[in-house]
Ligand SMILES: [Zn+2]
């Protein structure tokens with residue numbers, strides 16, 4: 046079968062790989078749609094410490110069931126359209142024991158610690174499949190990236206009393222905005238790109254701030270009666286925005302970090318104490334986040350067509366990685382279409 050392999054940083058090849066075998070408790074999936082994740086871009090750039098090469102990228106999956114392995118558990122049938130929860134959990138680490146398998150100490154995500162879905166077929170355990178009637182293959186492949194933001198919103202305990210500032214309006218930030226808006230919060234979207242801010246408004250942001258054009262501190266203060274947002278969710282992953290979240294959040298506020306900063310961050314730690322902040326990390330997502338995103342997409346109010354900015358076939362994957370790497374601000378979500386759409 047054909048598969049996309051990132052053979053080394055900067056090198057993407059279309060290769061032949063053996064057809065996967067389907068074991069007990071597994072389904073063979075015909076892959077139909079795969080979203081490009083920022084994690085895949087990091088692999089392409091040689092900036093993902095969790096990846097060894099060669100690696101088949103991709104974990105945002107819309108697929109159809111091609112074959113059922115022995116030991117089917119549940120109501121699955123050949124031809125059914127599904128998405129895949131792309132994480133593993135060991136069941137034994139402290140996260141798993143605390144019902145927080147999303148941050149399993151031994152997690153392996155498809156396309157990161159093990160080969161992913163940019164291939165014609167993959168075999169996955171039934172337990173990782175989710176069928177969502179009413180969602181298109183494009184929408185099925187969009188669920189996982191949106192869950193990352195929904196999980197961060199859950200970590201921040203966002204309610205309709207909150208003013209939430211979201212720093213960064215890439216694909217992850219847009220999920221945060223949709224998740225916070227779904228809970229009835231007032232959402233201030235912050236980015237340096239007007240096109241992304243326009244998308245943010247479509248996803249439910251009530252206010253948008255281009256921090257390259259205005260004084261961000263003054264604007265956030267003006268929008269919040271001089272308190273600052275009481276929740277800030279950081280979806281950029283730079284030392285400057287990590288610091289900014291702690292500096293701009295209100296007293297007694299909550300800060301949630303999604304991506305980790307690619308360099309050490311220097312903090313004035315008195316802010317942690319004087320404001321008595323809750324500073325929270327957020328990793329991957331839980332099954333309830335998947336259910337919540339699937340329901341949200343089922344209401345057909347999320348701007349799917351505007352968020353998926355480009356589709357490519359196998360032959361176009363290498364150029365798409367190159368283009369995204371060179372001009373990241375122009376891309377919200379690219380999807381690979383495998384075979385006939
Ligand atoms: Zn991802």
Ligand SMILES: [Zn+2]
Pocket residue numbers: 134135136137138139140141142146148149150151152
């Ligand atoms: Zn575990």
